[in-house]
Amino acid sequence: MARPKFQVGDTVRIKDRTTLFHTRTQKFIRKRVGTIVEHRPEWVIPEDEAWDRMETGRKEPFYVIRFKQTELWPDYTGLAHDTLETEASESWLEAVKG
Amino acid sequence: MAKHHGDGHHDGHNAFDVSSKVSEFEILELAVRELAIEKGIFSAEDHRRFAEWAEGVGPHGGSKLVAKAWSDPAFKQRLLENGTEACKEVGIDWLQPTGVGTPSDYTFFYVLENTPQVHNVIVCTLCSCYPRPVLGMSPDWYRTPSYRRRMVRRPREVLAEFGLHLPADVEVRVHDSNQKSRFMVMPMRPEGTEGWSEEQLARIVTRDTMIGVALPRADRTSDAGSLAEQAR
Known part of the structure; x- marks a missing residue:
């Protein structure tokens, strides 16, 4: 079990990586900044699971990231304290100094 | 075409036609299911029981x-x-x-x-x-x-x-x-x-x-x- 690189409360940015094939990292969270709110168990990343590489696929820790809706959508019509949570594996995240 | 004007809204609106068409996804599901059964991944009975469970839960x-x-x-x-x-x-x-x-x-x-x-x-x-x-x-x-x-x-x-x-x-x-x-x-x-x-x-x-x-x-x-x- 790899030690998770990020801790609850850390500020992270979702990378905008090239994805030739399958991924489960949504376009609308890429390049956006959020806060880690929970750890999730280590698992084969979807990019490898899609090819059924359950034994040989890359395993990574997963995180729940909470975004302010106004960070995701510049024209957000709701209220400033509204949020969205979703999950990503570690290699999609980069630390943001803050 | 003008003489058909009165029933024009029936075009493409035949419920029986729609239900008899098999979509590409249905064909895909059937093909994958048959292959899985042939390969012994699960049996037809397993599949039926899963469908029964999923629909009834x-x-x-x-x-x-x-x-x-x-x-x-x-x-x-x-x-x-x-x-x-x-x-x-x-x-x-x-x-x-x-x-x-x-x-x-x-x-x-x-x-x-x-x-x-x-x-x-x-x-x-x-x-x-x-x-x-x-x-x-x-x-x-x-x-x-x-x-x-x-x-x-x-x-x-x-x-x-x-x-x-x-x-x-x-x-x-x-x-x-x-x-x-x-x-x-x-x-x-x-x-x-x-x-x-x-x-x-x-x-x-x-x-x-x-x-x-x-x-x-x-x-x-x-x-x-x-x-x-x-x-x-």
Whole structure:
């Protein structure tokens, strides 16, 4: 079990990586900044699971990231304290100094 | 063409035609299923039992979980800490949901507790991930691109379309279940339910209240109930 690189409360940015094939990292969270709110168990990343590489696929820790809706959508019509949570594996995240 | 004008609205509107057409996805499903059966991955009987289970499961398990949590603070704690384990107490096993060894893609289950400050709502923008062992099959609207695109982007408008207007001091928290986790909302226990039994409580915890597009009420026991009331 790899030690998770990020801790609850850390500020992270979702990378905008090239994805030739399958991924489960949504376009609308890429390049956006959020806060880690929970750890999730280590698992084969979807990019490898899609090819059924359950034994040989890359395993990574997963995180729940909470975004302010106004960070995701510049024209957000709701209220400033509204949020969205979703999950990503570690290699999609980069630390943001803050 | 002018002489056909009168019945023009029948064009492409033959219900029998539509139902007799087999979509590409149906053909794909059939082909993959037949291959899996031929390869011995599962049997036709396994498949039938899974389909029977999936179609019959319904949201009752979820209602039971919420009613029990409202009645028993210790159970509520267990449910919030380890949803998958706590489900076994009401007879739901996420790892073997059908009890017949059919592999499951449901892996981790988390219950989202509503509070006076935070209202939770679930969506899956990538496909239609849904906590089937506790809520059964998802409603058709949950799988539409309209709900999936708009719930993440304009949640308050979408909730208002369901008749749910939340006060400005409540944070709307959308959960996009894009990975291995499946979520269910635990609504707040409404007023007027003091002294109720778990069975009574379970009846007002409808599917929509556990998706997060409605709130339970003491006088509402069905997601269609409010429509019936309006029609009266």
